[in-house]
Amino acid sequence: MTTPLQDQAPSPTELDLAVDGMTCASCVARVERKLGRLPGVTAEVNLALEQAHVVLAEPTTEQDLLDAVASAGYTARVLARPGGGATAVPHANHDPDGHPDVDAEHALSGHGHHPGHTGDADTSAPTADRGAVLRRRLVVASILTVPVVVLSMIPATQFPGWQWVVAALATPVVTWASWPFHTAAFRAARHGSSTMDTLVSLGVIAASLWSLWALLLGGAGEIGMRMQPTLIPRLGEDAGMGHSLPELYFEVAAVVVTFLLAGRYAEHRARRSSGDALRSLLELGAKEAALVTIDDSGRRTERRVPAADLAVGDLFAVRPGEKVATDGEVVEGVSAVDASLLTGEPVPVDVAFGDAVSGATINTSGALLVRATRVGTDTALAQIARLVSRAQTGKAPVQRLADRISAVFVPIVMVIAVATLGVWLAIGASGGLTTGEVQAAFTAAVAVLIIACPCALGLATPTALLVGTGRGARLGILIKGPEVLETTRRVDVAVLDKTGTITAGRMSVTEVVASGTSREEVLTVAGAVEGLSEHPIARAVTDAAAAAGRPLPVVTNFVSAAGFGVSARVVRDGGAARVVVGRPSWVGEQASVPAEVADAVARLEATGATTVVLAVERGSGLVAVGVVALADELKPTSRDAVAQLRALGITPVLLTGDQEATARTVAAQVGIDRVIAGVLPEGKVAEVERLQREGHVVAMVGDGVNDAAALAQADLGLAMGTGTDVAIEASDLTLVRGDLVSAPTAIALSRRTLRVIKQNLFWAFAYNVAAIPLAALGLLNPMIAGAAMAASSVIVVTNSLRLRNAP
Template sequence: MEQTVPTDRPATDAHSGHAENGHHQHDHSDHVGQFRRLFWIMLVLAIPVVGFNDMFADLIGYSLPSGEWVWWVSPVLGTVVYVWGGRPFLTGGLSEIRSREPGMMLLIALAITVAFVASWGASLRVLDHELNFWWELALLVVIMLLGHWIEMRSLAQTTSALDSLAALLPDEAERVEGEQIQKVSPADLRVDDVVVVRPGAAVPADGEIVDGSADMDESMITGESKAVRRSTGDRVTAGTVATDSGLRVRVTATGDETALAGIQKLVRDAQASSSRAQRIADTAAAWLFWFALGAAIITAATWSLLGLPDDAVVRTITVLVIACPHALGLAIPLVVSIATERAARGGVLVKDRLALESMRTVDTVLFDKTGTLTKGEPTVTAVSTVDGHTEDDVLAAAAAAETDSEHPLARAIVHAAQSRDLQVPSATNFESSPAVGVRATVESRVVEVGGPYLLAQHDVDELTVADTWRDEGAIILHVLADGEVLGALRLADEIREESRAAVDALHAAGSEVVMITGDAQAVADTVAAELGIDRVFAGVRPEDKSAKVAELQAEGRRVAMVGDGVNDAPALAQADVGIAIGAGTDVAIGSAGVILASSDPRSVLSVIDLSRATYRKMKQNLWWAGGYNLLSVPLAAGVLAPIGFVLPMSVGAILMSASTVVVALNAQLLRRLDLSPAASTSRFRDDRADAQT
């Protein structure tokens, strides 16, 4: 059988030690496998150690079979458990001694060593029979191995959750080559290739739909179960599934440049950072070591001075064994494991544990406007007409003229007409003039769409509503037919439907919401007014965004920055918590501590929700685990002996096991947390309503 590789902090050191080579995933699975095998082997050995131990038999109240061999079962198998199963803790304890940083591993090593020596002393009748700790030694090693297995598995589960995305890629792609369709490996695709995605099939690479529309299942990327309609011009991500109809997609990114590759790359950094709560647990273990050692010395000295050397030995060893942090060893790893799994399944990718923990203390959320609160692309937001024409007439005529144009404004107009299910007539004689507009013949009329220069060419006035739209920072295009103005279109960067709910919920959570943008003040104020944003930084150059974050921090605020672009990276790094929103396709993820797979700004509430719930569980577990030791050690030392009460070793062992069960069950409650953006948003609103009531 393969022996485990000892380490004093398996979850952290094993992870970071291989982060820069190509064996990260193997490293994780190897350690998880080793601890899993070691746990099950020790569990099997522990059963006869406990079952044939006379102290445990007396405690439970059953009789052991007769025979000399019964006496040897616990000592022999208990020794195997100590040497083999306890090796990671013994070597970890030695490592902490060498580094002069006593902590969890040294405390465990001390406890199992004391239990081992005392048990042999009791078995050989050199020490008091009450010091027969073989059953407690076996359970102690098994429980601590379980804790380390869970800690390693928490990393492997994150890796597995993200690597499972890659398994959703098709084994082959159908590439269009002239009139033929050739089946190739997704790895052979190149940018600008056109691929066919059949109904029910997965998209082989990131791309843009050039033909067709379909309801896309993007749950494996965003965590949202509801299918999203995607049509010509929309971008699709590798691994998403066209559920109801076929598509033709032009490849825009392959290999390491795809969103899936970006997410998988996060695995190398995910969980590598030190957790504040884990550091608290390590610090608690260090203090607990000195507390237990000091209590043992005081116990030995006190009982010896009282003239009871036998009791001194019994009580001292009992103190050291009871002080072993069963529950403390599980308190943080189990919570981290469950929280990480819940986050990954909810579309929240935790790159930095510390960022997740810090999110609960954030009081200011700074949103980049474009692509975060808004969709980052122009949309027709209003249509104004002159007498005798309807909005549909004007929009259909404009869409007909713009059909052959590739300009983003043209695509926005065509998309607006399609969304209204308008019958767009065909156009001929299409012409495009830079800075003026487009012209085409539509149903025997010359239809033109353009800005101020177009109006000047025909010597006609703009509609009166244009002044209002201009003050709001919108783009204004007029539609003319044979030189006569039919109406005007208002185009602006469309606000995401979820943004208002996100801002309201953040207010309910007690956070101030700030928006930063490079757009003009008028544009920024319009968006801010519509969403109810508290403060606006407008006209900010990309390189100055981080300075604005620092400005907020100088006011004593703890800032979470939410952005999606390359230019947001410095600000994300400057913020107390950097959150990259979107599928992680740009360099912003390099500076963010948390990546939201969804572009839904309400997902920020999911991060706050998870942060608060995780911290709450960690704190509860730490208090329970530490509190047990603070209470049980003095009782085991005999502090209440003057009034006739001394904590029996058997009762202390039962309480120790009970505390471990409580910690484990408490952590499991995290699995019930619904991290969908809608659920988190609703919770914050309900909490505010309850508080007001």
């Protein structure tokens, strides 16, 4: 008995289904329609991920959902269940031998798997095994098609019995190699629909069956027969045989299959990594944890355990350089934690007793003892994973241009072919049908189907995409798929992350203020003392001092006050003096601070800079003598990049987790007017959604895990190649060089690629519109129709090659 899902979790419930067998936008529409007919069910289906995100407002069983998908002609299984961890990314299971469980691997990659699935039924699915199936079929079809075309189109090569060789070579192509097209067409027909696969399958079947009839029963199998390509079908004679022979169209069917497989394989390669963002997120977390147990006598023991085994309340140790195993609270120790993974802010966060830390962040200095407060799917990292998954699945399915055309074109062509056959037979019947008239009728109908086979339509997108992405790769831009191109045309707002995108993502000294001494002396002494500290800010000060070229003095009696600063004795010219370097408030508790120094701190911090104060021993006490300001430095091309975005008609917006003052300073430097600061990953997604609700088409440029969900939610996601893998995988475009100026270049290249695709589709469609009437009137031999079809493909490819010099 199936239990209603609402008995397991409060209403409304959300869950994800993996759906197998979808090949085009009409498939998506059918699945959504079938699921939507269930009471209280709302579904969004993503073709690239092969997932359906289902919202249940009323009690509904899992089986009802699976049956609804099955009624549309597809298979499905539940990826995430209510109460079982609200994430569509379960951990991979292993068999007793340690090998990953196949189902878990499919779930992890975001793609479904079900018993009996062979990978043959869907040539569009992005999973790796189906890519191998496509590649194998394409290789075999290509090898067999070349001699078929040569023998059929060049009479000089037609030796006695050539037609039987052609039939033998073409048969595997029109059956085994094209089987995915036939099964997809049958599935669509069974549910009263048609796709581009329908026309491919009909054309291939019609050409093959006619050729087999001509070969076996029509006399074309006679040894010594030759076939001459002609523009207008001949009914009275054939190449020296002295009587009418029907034409063979094996080469047409083989060429159609081979070209379409090539286009489908190219498209598959652009889509196969759709689910890698979620896998990358999981891999960011710590794999092991140092579990600490304390017995009644207070003695501690420590042992290494898998991080997934931690429970709420467990104590675990985090040493310098290690990742925090899970979300928790510091119960012992002080340190600086690099939380840029989640917050995007480059300055490490100082933590001590009672402070919260997040899993996957990095402990940079002191040792910590942490009590786990959230584990598994409740952690901040898992929440970001859910955001990425939800944003990707929730994207409106982008229908491919070729599918949109074929949705109308395919039924029309089928009607024209049937009408052509009927009209020719009716005309012949008025005077008594002869064999020649019947052949003429079938020849014209077959010519309509062959000339209409959408080879050029199928190549229009992938060839332009391949050339465009190749050019993009040379420019340091990776375009992930044809869906991306449509979005670039409409983008009017670009949301830019700050750290690692506009700025370099590392702290550097921007200004030194001195009081009663020189700026060089302030930097030299501060750099010498900070050189013994592990804190990232200290390292930036030391690097700046070393770059200045002055010798650093000897430092003794070094003491670190974690989270506040350091103190030491500096030995110089035979004497030694106590020195303190650290936070202004901490230094102010120990030293007198001149007004000049206090004013400098206030001025610099107002711009968003991080300040470090240097105090030295003078007489009986410490006196503050200088301020070192640090900030995340701008990338040199950021200002030009913003200007280029504006030139493309795109409004830039700065969106960052950093503080308001810092964000506004950076925005002013690069020419951005609108600033949204202090937002966490959830806030970034919310801001992108708000802009979308306002009617904007939003591009997001970022580099970190904290940007991943926003990159997925945005209409167009652009990830800096110097960023994290999860950000790159969640994006639509990757800027390999990590240079913001690549963003407007990428958008310009994408827009031009889309323009070429539209030109390709126009010419492919115009070719069909012009040629179909000729075929229907009997003025076009199907063999010449096949050659013309190949010529249209050459035009499409040639036009696409113009992108080699883009943008």
